[in-house]
Amino acid sequence: MDIPRIFNITESAHRIHNPITADKLATLGAALRLEPGARVLDLGSGSGEMLCTWARDHGIVGTGVDMSQVFTEHARRRAVELGVAERVHFVHGDAAGYVSDERVSVAACLGATWIGGGVAGTIELLARSLDIGGIILIGEPYWRQLPPTDTVAKGCLANAISDFLLLPALLASFRELGYDLVEMVLADQDGWDRYEAAKWLTMRRWLEANPGDALAGEVREKLTTEPERHAAYTREYLGWGVFALMAR
Numbered sequence: 001m002d003i004p005r006i007f008n009i010t011e012s013a014h015r016i017h018n019p020i021t022a023d024k025l026a027t028l029g030a031a032l033r034l035e036p037g038a039r040v041l042d043l044g045s046g047s048g049e050m051l052c053t054w055a056r057d058h059g060i061v062g063t064g065v066d067m068s069q070v071f072t073e074h075a076r077r078r079a080v081e082l083g084v085a086e087r088v089h090f091v092h093g094d095a096a097g098y099v100s101d102e103r104v105s106v107a108a109c110l111g112a113t114w115i116g117g118g119v120a121g122t123i124e125l126l127a128r129s130l131d132i133g134g135i136i137l138i139g140e141p142y143w144r145q146l147p148p149t150d151t152v153a154k155g156c157l158a159n160a161i162s163d164f165l166l167l168p169a170l171l172a173s174f175r176e177l178g179y180d181l182v183e184m185v186l187a188d189q190d191g192w193d194r195y196e197a198a199k200w201l202t203m204r205r206w207l208e209a210n211p212g213d214a215l216a217g218e219v220r221e222k223l224t225t226e227p228e229r230h231a232a233y234t235r236e237y238l239g240w241g242v243f244a245l246m247a248r
């Protein structure tokens with residue numbers, strides 16, 4: 001069981017697989033006023049940067065679940081590197097339907113809300129692991145500007161304009177689900193560059209090392225086309241944020 005190999009290639013050097021930067025992840029950790037020993041669950045934990053740095057900076061304990069074997073191994077290595085391997089635990093597996101044995105203070109899914117079949121389903125899934133008074137974190141894209149056409153939306157790698165909402169409408173959707181928005185940290189265009197542009201050097205180096213690989217053609221095509229696609233579409237139209245929610 002794993003994610004499509006192309007992501008394991010293009011994002012193999014990423015610590016954070018989203019447009020949020022290390023600085024903003026730290027801002028978010030501080031904003032949540034985490035207590036030492038607080039339990040955090042992270043579905044789609046990627047390379048584990050959130051749990052590892054929050055364990056180091058705030059003394060949280062945590063579990064991350066991710067379907068990528070490569071990213072999960074990176075997460076375990078990062079925990080050792082930051083001296084928090086006793087406090088964070090990374091499970092390689094499908095997070096769909098994952099509910100923790102012990103209730104947590106923070107239940108998160110950053111940039112992987114397909115795990116619960118969309119934002120509403122993921123909030124419902126995370127709520128099943130959450131202690132009373134706990135916080136749900138959802139990392140999700142929204143439109144910075146509404147794309148004029150579905151072609152532009154597709155340029156942002158969405159299927160259609162209807163895939164995402166404008167920020168006020170996304171916030172309204174949380175309210176309509178019965179949640180108070182209690183904090184948020186939004187990515188910016190520089191953050192998108194950190195997520196997208198970091199793939200380009202990784203792809204270039206991977207191509208030099210793996211010219212005969214079955215995916216070499218696809219990676220070459222991406223390296224050639226992605227910078228302009230990013231500049232024309234994602235960077236201009238797509239926003240991204242982490243939203244902290246508490247049930248009303």
Ligand code: SAH
Nearest residue numbers: 016017044045046066067068094095110112
């Ligand atoms: N939250 C992390 C990773 C976001 S990228 C971060 O911000 O860095 C999306 C992640 O979801 C990838 O690591 C991918 O491997 C993982 N993923 C995709 N489908 C999944 C599933 N069904 N169960 C668990 N993880 C999944």
